[in-house]
Amino acid sequence: METKRTLTIDDLKNINVLTEPQPSPDGKEFAFVRQFITEEDNYNSHLFVQRFNEDTPRQWTYGPGKVLSPRYSPDGRWIVFVSAKEEKAKPQLYLLPLDGGEAKQVTKLPNGASQPYWSPDSSKILFTTSFEKGSQPDNQLNGKGDTEEKKAPLIVERLKYKSDAAGFLDETNKQLALYNLNKDAIEFITDDEFDDEPSGWSPDGKMIAYHSNKQGDEHIGSDIYMMDINTKEHYQLTDGKGIFSHGVFSPDGKKIACYGHTKxxxxxxxxxxxxxxxxxxxxxxxxxDHWDVHMGDSCIGDILSGQSNPGPLWTKDGKSLLVQASVKGSTNLYNVSLNGDIEQVTSGDHHVYSLCLHQQSGKIIAGISTPVNPGEIYSSSLEDRSLNELTSMNKPFTDKVNLQTPEEIISMSKDGKSVQGWLLKPAGFTEGETYPGILEIHGGPHAMYGNTFFHELQLLAAKGYAVFYANPRGSHGYGQEFVNACRGDYGGMDYEDVMVFTDTVTDHYPWIDKQRLGVTGGSYGGFMTNWIVGHTNRFKAAATLRCISNWISFYGVSDIGYFFTEWEIGTDLLKDPDQLWKHSPLKYVNKIETPLLIMHGEKDFRCPIEQAEQLFTALKQSGKDTRFVRFPDANHELSRSGPPHLRKARLQELTQWFEKYLK
Structure with a gap:
């Protein structure tokens, strides 16, 4: 039997990300998207179609560029999808005839097109594009959007003027539009000063549902609206006091289901x-309201990034809805009836990261990942509920590479809270030998480590480390009280959680060398890494990515700082700067003795690079052991969806740093 090899950094290009499964109207086949990293070090994705009674999918798009959001027309004649053929090109809508022929580009809008939704009669496609109020564009590029223009001064008059995802914002907003297949024409149906996000049509095709924040940047929230296609009248369905999204009409058109909360x-x-x-x-x-669970997918990794949320999915009879929920490290599917009864549909230690429902048959199609598989497409049913694997596109990778199965560890914090975590043994583990260990801390903090594939964790295990990671208070998956428990207490009991977890791991596994421990994390995990090294010397080396070091400056420089500091720390710069400083790792920099690697993206607007600069300067001025690595053209998503060569460079820096101090 051939021995499997250990995982490498370059294996990033051997992993397929399978997303956005969509059933055909007759239920005989499904479409999905395969994304991968090319030999030229670019992201590429293609459209595939596979029949349920066959084992091999058929590739329907080729060449460079990206494909996303495939959607069958209700009459089964077309697939619409979004594609950007070149690296800097704007994404546009393409129509692919299912009876043969090439895809036709139907939008050529200067700012692109995305988020397609078919009308029930297949005559129109609802989608979004961006333009400034009163400046509806022609459906022709005219060179705009694909060429580099000389940069003009950026005039800022609004509170929210930048976004980590989009960069600096201009005066354009996301608008709703319709493409009419019969007329081959586009109609813009909103002309707003705020972003409108579509979520679907009423069954009679007369109304659409969307969500939007029409109260201005100072208000953090969004509301569900519906709009009459003919009269252009808008109806607000929520009261402006919460965050609501993904409104979906019931089969009889009398109800709209949505996700949301009242903050x-x-x-x-x-x-x-x-x-x-x-x-x-x-x-x-x-x-x-009676179920102490967060709706949606909270499970994080570094392969599955930016998955679209389909929202709640109505069953054929309109009496229940299929939803995702994340509980104790796993994301599964649940059926919620209109009277509030809840039934679990899928079960297992896995991560359901993508899904759709063929309403007529009750067939479910889902992307599912595990710690030892990046993900495949599966089918299930509202009736049967067993899982049937439909694709095997990652089998060549998993057949050749040795991956570690995590062992669950439960620790008990000082105040009696239970903390769930896991450990990956080092590759080639041998009884009687000792190994260095690395504690990983997730971002958010309102997210969840869990039963999904995580390349970085597997890579560190492949390099010979025991890798352990947990969900301290603040994490999703363990109830409302638990996820709220870190607010106003950053560096308090959340810090105690990860330290007690470290004690539990090293006590339970005496083969982990307590004198050779490392710690690393990004975003909130970067904050916690900084906090840890300022409060204990038990770790021999640390690495912080896209971190927070100073809440005072974070308030004014982050794209979310003006509300996030109040939400998470409990105050802001104008009310109580002393409180912000108390929770800032920079305050404790003189106590840091642990060698600290600092890595940060130059275009990170969520945790801007000045957070890293302040930390590095203070450490360097104090004569501490540190290294600062800046990644150009990388935002907050560097480790998950950043330029492939920079993702690899980051992992190279990380592994070399720990090898220097822990081996």
Whole structure:
């Protein structure tokens, strides 16, 4: 039997990311997208179609560029998808005839097109594009959007003027538009000063649902709206006091289901499933108020990035909805009835990261990952509920590479809270030998480590480290009280959670050398790494990525700082700067003795690079052992979806740093 090899950094290009499964109207086949990294070190993705009674998918698009959001027309004649053929090109809509022929580009808008939704009669496609209010574009590029223009001064008059995802914002906003297949023409149906996000059509094709924040940047929230296609009248269905999204019409058109919450615990509030009565407009009912679970996918990794949320999915009879929920390290599917009864549909230690429902048959198609598989497409059913693997596109990778199966570890924190975590043994583990260990800390903090593939964790295990990671308080998956428990206490009991977890791991596995421990994390995990090395010397080396070091400056420089500091620390710069400084790792920099690697993206607007600069300067001036690595053209998503060569460079820096101090 051939021995499997150890994982490498370059294996990033051997991993397929399979996303956005979509069933055909007749239920006989499904489409999906395969994304991968090319030999030229670019991201590429293609459209595939596979019949349920066959084992091999058929590739339908080729060449460079990216494909996303495939959607079958209800009459089964077309697939619409979004594609950007070149690296800097704007994404546009393409129509692919299912009876043969090449895809036709149907939009040529200067700022691109995305988020397609078919009308029930297949005659129109609802989608989004961007333009400034009063400046509706022609459907022709005219060279705009694909060429580099001389940069003009950026005039800032609004509070929210930048975004980590989009960079500096201009005066354009996301608008709703319709493409008419019969007329081969585009109609812009909104002309707003705020972003409008579509989520679907009413069954009779007369109304659309969307969500938007029409109260301005100072208001953090969004509301569900519906719009009459003919009269262009808009109806607000939620009361402006919460964050609601993904409104979807019921099969009879009388109700809209959506996700949302009323910000009782600010950004730590569980998202719930709601039903809105369309005729009454503003009458809404929470179906999951009694279920202490967050709706949606909270599980994080470094392979599956930017997965689209389909929202709640109605069953054929309109009596229940299929939803994702993340519980104790796994993301599964649940069926929620209109009277609030909840049934688990899928079960297992895995991560359901992508899904759709063929309403007529009740067939479910889902992307599912495990710690030892990046992900494949599976089918299930509302009735049967067993899982049937449909694709095997990552089998060549998993057949050749030795991957570590995590062992679950439960630790008990000082105040009695249970903390779930896992450990990966080092590759080639041999009884009687000792090994260095590395503690990993996730970002968020309102996210969840879990049963999904994580290349970085597997890479460190392949390099000979025991890798351990946990969900301290603040993490999703363990109830509302737990996810809210870190707010106003950053560096308090959340710090105790990870330290007690470290004690539990090293006590349970005496083969881990307590004198050779490292710690690393990004975003909130970067904050916690900085905090740890300022409060203990038990780690021999540390690495911090896209970190927070100073809450005072974070308030004014982050794209979310003006509300996030209040939400998470409990105050802001104008109210209590001393409180922000108390929770800032920079305050404790003189106590840092641990060698610290600092890595940061130059274009990170979530945790801007000045956070790293301040930390590095203070450490260097104090004569401490540190190294600062800046990554050009990389934002907050560097480790997950950044330029491939920079992702590899980051992992090279990380592994070399720990090898220097822990081996």
């Amino acid at each position: 009782q615990f600010a950004g730590a509030t569980h998202s719930k499933l709601w039903i809105i009565d369309v005729a009454a407009h503003d009458e809404k009912k929470c179906l999951t």
